[in-house]
Amino acid sequence: MAIDGRGRGGYSKGKVQSVKISDILKKRSTFSFEVYPPKEETPLEPLLEVMSMLYRFAPDFISCTYGAGGSNKGRSIEICRAVKESGHEIMTHFTCIGNTREDIKNYIREYTALGVENILVVRGDLPEGWKNTQGDFAHANDLLAFLSREFPGLCMAAAGYPEKHLMAGSFDEDIAHLRSKQDKGAQLIMTQLCHDVSAYERYRERVRRAGIKLPVIVGFMPVLYKDLTIRMALSNGCSIPGELAALIGRYEKDPEGFKKAGKEYSVRQIHRYLAAGIDGLHIYTLNRCEDVSEIVTVSGVKSVQ
Numbered sequence: 001m002a003i004d005g006r007g008r009g010g011y012s013k014g015k016v017q018s019v020k021i022s023d024i025l026k027k028r029s030t031f032s033f034e035v036y037p038p039k040e041e042t043p044l045e046p047l048l049e050v051m052s053m054l055y056r057f058a059p060d061f062i063s064c065t066y067g068a069g070g071s072n073k074g075r076s077i078e079i080c081r082a083v084k085e086s087g088h089e090i091m092t093h094f095t096c097i098g099n100t101r102e103d104i105k106n107y108i109r110e111y112t113a114l115g116v117e118n119i120l121v122v123r124g125d126l127p128e129g130w131k132n133t134q135g136d137f138a139h140a141n142d143l144l145a146f147l148s149r150e151f152p153g154l155c156m157a158a159a160g161y162p163e164k165h166l167m168a169g170s171f172d173e174d175i176a177h178l179r180s181k182q183d184k185g186a187q188l189i190m191t192q193l194c195h196d197v198s199a200y201e202r203y204r205e206r207v208r209r210a211g212i213k214l215p216v217i218v219g220f221m222p223v224l225y226k227d228l229t230i231r232m233a234l235s236n237g238c239s240i241p242g243e244l245a246a247l248i249g250r251y252e253k254d255p256e257g258f259k260k261a262g263k264e265y266s267v268r269q270i271h272r273y274l275a276a277g278i279d280g281l282h283i284y285t286l287n288r289c290e291d292v293s294e295i296v297t298v299s300g301v302k303s304v305q
Contacts, residue, residue, distance in 0.1 A: 018089065018115045018117040018118075019061075019089050019117075020117055020118060020155035020187075021060065021061055021091065021118050021155055021157070021188060022155045022188055022215075025188060025215040025217075025280065029278065029279055030279070030280035030282075031057070031059055031060055031280065031301065032061045032063060032280065032281070032282045032283070033054045033057075033059050033062050033283050033292070034062070034065065034219070034282060034283065034284045035047060035050065035051060035054075035062060035063070035065075035287055036287060037066070037075035037076050037078070038075060039075075040075065044075070044078055044079070044082070047079065047287060048082055049289075050288075050289040051079075051082070051083065051289075052086075053289040053290070053293060054289055054292075054293075055086060055088060056305060057293075057296060057302045057305065058305040059088070061088070061090060061091050061118060062083050062088060062089070062091070063282065064076050064079045064080060064093065066093055076093070077110060077111065077114070080092050080111060080114055080116050084116070089118065090116055090118065091118035091119065091120055091157065092116055092118070092119055092120070093119070093122060094107070094119050094120070094143075095123060095133075096122075096123045096124055096133040096135050096136075096138065096139070096142075096143050097124040097125075097126070097127070097133050097135060098133065098134050099135040099136065099137070100135060100136045101136045101146065104136075104143070104147070105150060108147065112151065117154055119147070119154055119155070120156075120158075120159065120190055121147065121156050121157065121158060122140050122159050123137075123139055139177075140159070140181060141180040141181045141184050144156055144158065144185045145184040145185060148184060155187055155188075156185055156186050157187065157189065157190050157217075158178065158181035158186035158188075158190070159190060159192055160190065160191045160207070161174060161191070161203075161237075162196075162200045162202075162238075163194060163199050163203070163238045163239060164237065165177075165237070166237040171206065175207065175210045175212070176210070178212055179210050179212055182213070182214055186214060188214050188216075188217060189215070189216045189217065190217045190282060191203075191217070191218050191219045192236050192238075193219060193232055193236045193238050193284070195223075195233065195238060195239065195240060195244055195269070196238070196239050197269065197272040197273055197276055199239065200276065204216060215280070216278065217279055218273055218278045218282065219284060220269070220270065220273065220281055220282065220284065221284040221286070222262070222263070222286070222291065222292060223262035223263075223265050223266050224259050224262050224263070224286065224288065224291055225258070225262075226248055226251065226252070226255065226258050228286075229244070229262070244265065247262065247265060259291070263291065263294060263295055263298075266299075267298050267299045270295070270299040283296070
């Protein structure tokens, strides 16, 4: 049940030709990882070591988030540069938070100068105390339309929410916004966290009924830490299925036991998603390469190249 990801393995210093994720998806499913940038005062080397271990699985791409509230753009660019120089493909995240049209054009030019052509376009979480994005765009679909006009060569992804965005008034409203993202230039969908595979399957049916034809890459977060699992589920508005809730209760005061059981649960979840049918698997690594490597290897979804 392995995903057929034939990304570049190994390390080949120097600039490489960019590959659009949308072009890969026309041929096969994808396999990828997500990392997040360290704080400004923190050395980059530990994350570079993490990525070096992830490269062994020959992912189709690595994605890099911003920090909370759209911060850490500088570190994001550093990471993009490092991934490109390693001979691998990168997808950066880009938000509306605090960005004017000129800011956006300048940042995107900086990314494209590095050979970055894949971007996940999101509104972004509002920093505490903010009532709006304090930028020129309030929503991701408007930013997508702007980038489509200004940078027509980009491959742009939109975020999808299998259990509905927290701020959407209804599921129909949420799907309508996703349809707008398709119409304004998105070429693929990357889902946010979802532990309920059946909810994902229902979501995919809704998406297709709405005339959204974009491939859907599933965002998958391994279960490693009890408190983080609960916090991320709450912040994303996603449910905790009974099987996972039982693990949380059983290992409430046993972190090591929970991690072991969580890894086994994560392997089962990967198999469930593959059986459900997905266009790609995107693993939120939490910058934990050893645990994630073990899960990927045991699942059989990918092997070290």
